[in-house]
Amino acid sequence: MSPDLTGTTFHKSSLSSAEGGNCVEVATNLPGLVAVRDNKNLSGPALTFSTSGWDTFVDSVELGTFDF
Template identity: 60%
Template sequence: MDLTGAIWRKSSRSSGNQGNCVEVADNLPGVVGVRDSKHPHGPALTFTPDTWRSFLAYAKRS
């Protein structure tokens, strides 16, 4: 999956982790990218927007 043009963002709650957190790019059509902020040039996971929304809803309930 080509994530060229992805705009990566960190959670506003990540400041307590010395900047080590998950970054999300949701500006590309049809895909949400997720990566480790410590390895920005490493691999990234990709999800459909529906799958990502389902994951977030589940995480908020837990």
């Protein structure tokens, strides 16, 4: 079952440029969840993570785990 994202506030990084529209937006105002969506499809689906799963993902990105 998908969580209800009605009223969710998404934001993009201040480091993202306004040009090109190749950004993801993140919402952290959901109890126990983080939602991520493509800003080119605002009415489209969003990926949801547990807050601990999101923290693990962000830590892994910062450590270069996904660099190839």
